[in-house]
Amino acid sequence: MPSDQASRRRPAGRGILRSPFTWFVLLLFALEWLAWDLVPYRDDPTAAEVVRLERKRRGWPEFVAGTTERERPLVVIISNSQGFGREMPDADETWPGHLRASLAAHDPPIDIENWSSAGLHTGELELLSMQAVERRADLVLYMLSHRNLDLRGYVTLNSVGTDITLLAGRPSLWPAIGDSVVGARANWDDLLTRAILLHVQFARARMPVMDWWAKRLTRDQQELVLGHVRGQEREPFRRDEIESLTDEVLRRLWAERGRDAVLERVARLHTNEFHRRIATLEQLHPSLQRRHDESGVPYVWVWVPTDVWQLPPEDLAAAQRFRARGSEVIAASGGRAEEWSERVPTDQFISLNHFTRRGHATMARLVEELILDALP
Amino acid sequence: MRFHSVVFFLFFGVVLLLRHVLPWRVGRLVLLAASYTFYGVANPWYCLLLFSSTAVDFVVAQRIHASDDARRRKRLLLVSLVVNLGLLGVFKYADFGIANLNVLFGWLGAEPLQSLGWLLPVGISFYTFQTLSYTIDVYRRHTEPTRDFAGFALYVSYFPQLVAGPIERAHRLLPQLLTKATPSTADVELGFQRVLWGLTKKLVLADRLGLMVAPVYASAADQPAPVLIVATLCFSFQLYLDFSAYTDIAIGLARMMGVTLCENFRWPFLARNPSDFWNRWHMTLTQWFRDYVYLSLGGTRRRAPVLTLLHLTLVMTLVGLWHGAAWNFVAFGVLSGLELAGYTVLRTAPWRRSRGPLFGNRWWSTPLAVLCAFFTINMTMVFFASDSLGMAFDVIGGMFTHAWQWQSVYDVHLKLVLLLAAVHLWRGVYYETRAERPLPAPVRGAFWVAMIAAITWGTPQAAQPFIYFQF
Numbered sequence: 001m002p003s004d005q006a007s008r009r010r011p012a013g014r015g016i017l018r019s020p021f022t023w024f025v026l027l028l029f030a031l032e033w034l035a036w037d038l039v040p041y042r043d044d045p046t047a048a049e050v051v052r053l054e055r056k057r058r059g060w061p062e063f064v065a066g067t068t069e070r071e072r073p074l075v076v077i078i079s080n081s082q083g084f085g086r087e088m089p090d091a092d093e094t095w096p097g098h099l100r101a102s103l104a105a106h107d108p109p110i111d112i113e114n115w116s117s118a119g120l121h122t123g124e125l126e127l128l129s130m131q132a133v134e135r136r137a138d139l140v141l142y143m144l145s146h147r148n149l150d151l152r153g154y155v156t157l158n159s160v161g162t163d164i165t166l167l168a169g170r171p172s173l174w175p176a177i178g179d180s181v182v183g184a185r186a187n188w189d190d191l192l193t194r195a196i197l198l199h200v201q202f203a204r205a206r207m208p209v210m211d212w213w214a215k216r217l218t219r220d221q222q223e224l225v226l227g228h229v230r231g232q233e234r235e236p237f238r239r240d241e242i243e244s245l246t247d248e249v250l251r252r253l254w255a256e257r258g259r260d261a262v263l264e265r266v267a268r269l270h271t272n273e274f275h276r277r278i279a280t281l282e283q284l285h286p287s288l289q290r291r292h293d294e295s296g297v298p299y300v301w302v303w304v305p306t307d308v309w310q311l312p313p314e315d316l317a318a319a320q321r322f323r324a325r326g327s328e329v330i331a332a333s334g335g336r337a338e339e340w341s342e343r344v345p346t347d348q349f350i351s352l353n354h355f356t357r358r359g360h361a362t363m364a365r366l367v368e369e370l371i372l373d374a375l376p
Numbered sequence: 377m378r379f380h381s382v383v384f385f386l387f388f389g390v391v392l393l394l395r396h397v398l399p400w401r402v403g404r405l406v407l408l409a410a411s412y413t414f415y416g417v418a419n420p421w422y423c424l425l426l427f428s429s430t431a432v433d434f435v436v437a438q439r440i441h442a443s444d445d446a447r448r449r450k451r452l453l454l455v456s457l458v459v460n461l462g463l464l465g466v467f468k469y470a471d472f473g474i475a476n477l478n479v480l481f482g483w484l485g486a487e488p489l490q491s492l493g494w495l496l497p498v499g500i501s502f503y504t505f506q507t508l509s510y511t512i513d514v515y516r517r518h519t520e521p522t523r524d525f526a527g528f529a530l531y532v533s534y535f536p537q538l539v540a541g542p543i544e545r546a547h548r549l550l551p552q553l554l555t556k557a558t559p560s561t562a563d564v565e566l567g568f569q570r571v572l573w574g575l576t577k578k579l580v581l582a583d584r585l586g587l588m589v590a591p592v593y594a595s596a597a598d599q600p601a602p603v604l605i606v607a608t609l610c611f612s613f614q615l616y617l618d619f620s621a622y623t624d625i626a627i628g629l630a631r632m633m634g635v636t637l638c639e640n641f642r643w644p645f646l647a648r649n650p651s652d653f654w655n656r657w658h659m660t661l662t663q664w665f666r667d668y669v670y671l672s673l674g675g676t677r678r679r680a681p682v683l684t685l686l687h688l689t690l691v692m693t694l695v696g697l698w699h700g701a702a703w704n705f706v707a708f709g710v711l712s713g714l715e716l717a718g719y720t721v722l723r724t725a726p727w728r729r730s731r732g733p734l735f736g737n738r739w740w741s742t743p744l745a746v747l748c749a750f751f752t753i754n755m756t757m758v759f760f761a762s763d764s765l766g767m768a769f770d771v772i773g774g775m776f777t778h779a780w781q782w783q784s785v786y787d788v789h790l791k792l793v794l795l796l797a798a799v800h801l802w803r804g805v806y807y808e809t810r811a812e813r814p815l816p817a818p819v820r821g822a823f824w825v826a827m828i829a830a831i832t833w834g835t836p837q838a839a840q841p842f843i844y845f846q847f
Contacts, residue, residue, distance in 0.1 A: 017817070018817050019561070019565070019817055020565055020569075020817045020818075020820035020821040020824065021565070021568075021821070022817070022821065023817055023818045023820070023821025023822065024820075024821040024824045024825060025821075026821070027821055027822055027825040028825055028828065031825055031828075031829060188383050189378075189381045189382055189383045192382035192383060192386070193381075193382055196382065202829065202832060203832050205833070206832055206833050209833040210833075217788070218784075218785065220785045221785055221787070221788060223587070224587050224588050224591070224785065224786070224788070224789070225584065225587065225788050225836075226836060226837065227583075227584075227587055227836030227837030228836075228837040
């Protein structure tokens with residue numbers, strides 16, 4: 001081709017400058033450099049990296065300011081859908097939301113970060129626990145149920161990417177994690193995409209760009225334009241919509257045979273999995289305890305309150321047996337677990353494990369007392 | 377393996393490097409292995425289908441070429457047709473046939489048949505047509521069969537175009553794969569640019585339009601008329617951007633390896649009539665059906681115009697059925713055929729003085745023709761976009777009977793579709809009226825960076841697979 005012949009005659013330096021690839025690479029580096037400014041708190045020496053919640057799944061990693069040298073005590077809450085407030089229209093109405101408001105007015109003010117996620121599984125719990133310790137929280141509150149203890153990670157409500165995000169981004173965590181945290185559907189593409197999103201600044205700047213877009217759109221438009229809504233869902237769950245929290249089988253059961261059949265099925269599932277969940281706790285807790293002991297970061301472990309009156313007798317017995325044995329396991333490695341099921345009135349539950357607004361308010365009061373008591 | 381994945385680009389980088397470094401006799405085997413790996417990632421068993429189609433057509437073509445006995449040649453051609461269309465029939469159409477037979481059996485009170493429930497192997501519609509074209513061309517003595525099995529296997533399985541075309545003819549692609557092509561710097565640059573452009577079209581535009589189309593169509597009975605119209609326009613652009621993006625990526629990847637693939641689109645929404653549209657949309661498929669089905673049926677017969685119209689309708693029905701085993705695709709094909717037939721009748725009507733353009737040669741003739749064609753095409757696209765005939769009728773009925781009321785939630789999509797139409801018009805007119813001039817290197821570099829930024833920042837939350845992968 002004539003253009004090739006011409007390029008062969010040209011001096012090499014001019015040829016390089018005339019190649020769009022040269023400009024592409026240079027401009028790409030320039031964009032990468034500029035994008036550092038787009039990532040909020042990226043250069044703040046006191047900032048730390050956390051994974052914020054987005055709807056029912058964990059979102060992209062972001063930075064939050066003021067973490068390494070804090071003037072105010074920080075409490076990190078690691079819980080499941082209760083702490084996340086799946087049934088609440090707004091994050092401020094969940095018990096961590098109430099708690100944040102009341103402890104901000106406390107003297108001295110106390111910061112609350114809610115790292116809870118609906119369907120939290122053991123792998124995520126382990127990783128969040130490591131993050132909380134690395135973040136030098138003043139207190140970590142674990143509010144969990146037996147459902148969150150399963151090394152198979154059977155709860156699939158969370159994005160597979162959650163594990164990948166943390167795996168790819170934090171090499172220091174890799175040896176400690178083991179097989180349990182690799183999502184069942186994880187693939188190389190997820191891993192590589194997440195690695196790029198973590199380490200390439202202009203890819204990271206996607207978050208602020210999305211926020212910029214989101215501010216210009218209504219919430220309904222966000223779903224149709226961005227493919228998701230930034231922030232938590234606003235539609236409240238009504239009592240008659242509880243079935244939407246269960247899986248397809250349970251929903252069908254509900255439609256065909258009513259609520260009792262659903263409870264019975266749930267109870268059977270949980271009863272059958274008792275041994276595996278205890279085994280998971282036996283494996284998990286000693287390392288969690290050691291982590292907190294070595295770092296000096298205190299923690300409190302509370303069994304998620306359950307509406308005992310909604311449980312069939314055999315499931316209630318199984319749940320109580322689990323909690324008693326679970327508390328023994330925790331005590332054996334030097335910790336302590338609190339059991340609060342009797343402390344939240346039954347009419348403040350919207351379902352077996354979820355609260356009404358009043359329930360969230362009650363929980364906030366109970367947790368506030370606990371935190372003020374437990375904070376060093 | 378998806379084109380829009382990080383793993384694919386690592387895979388492509390390795391293949392490109394090996395192809396460049398290794399001697400061609402090894403390099404082409406690496407390319408063949410890469411093509412089978414690319415195809416087999418989803419399900420390794422599908423490679424067996426690909427291989428059997430390849431092996432049968434390689435052997436059959438050799439024997440057809442070697443034979444002078446017309447009956448034997450015809451029998452051999454029949455073997456190829458039965459194997460390839462049989463594979464397609466079993467994997468793509470068997471369950472559709474069984475479901476329809478079961479409806480019939482239900483009326484007759486007979487026991488229903490068990491459906492096969494087999495997944496459709498990705499790209500089977502494309503590669504079976506490609507191998508068939510080779511055998512038919514050899515049968516017609518339009519092309520010589522190759523004796524190089526690896527080369528032929530690479531022609532059938534060449535990964536840039538394996539899954540969704542363009543459907544390449546052997547006389548065009550095979551020679552390019554039998555010897556080592558050396559891409560020029562311009563090839564690499566333009567190929568890379570084409571890939572980036574394809575990714576931008578797919579990830580930033582097509583997937584975004586799709587976010588609006590699916591929920592609107594799913595609730596068509598409750599949507600006001602303007603929303604249904606905009607959703608249909610969005611789908612037309614989504615389909616075009618999605619499929620042409622795949623073609624762009626395929627052409628770009630091949631060009632970076634020194635191979636030139638056919639173009640598949642040429643500004644289809646600037647078509648002046650249905651016939652012009654099919655000469656601009658999925659051109660390689662249209663040409664395939666024209667050369668191997670329409671012309672085999674006798675083509676255009678001036679002395680038997682009714683037969684010509686029947687042939688047109690039949691061929692377009694087959695085109696519809698090629699797209700998917702469902703009644704809405706059949707309806708899409710039949711309607712397209714009727715449009716072509718209707719256009720042919722109007723164009724050749726005895727009361728017309730000349731056989732020139734329908735709307736004459738005034739200044740407004742072309743815009744009016746383009747608008748009419750665009751309207752017709754979009755009405756047909758409703759059947760493509762719908763999951764069922766019922767949904768398609770709901771949408772079309774809704775466009776004419778529902779309230780004329782706009783919903784501000786779709787403002788962004790209305791603006792986007794207007795912008796796309798304007799860009800399509802401008803680029804189409806630009807390309808048709810003047811030659812492309814390369815932009816200065818810094819501008820092209822900046823354009824590439826802008827596309828990378830658009831892909832990174834503008835892709836909706838979850839990228840969707842290419843629409844044509846399902847065919």
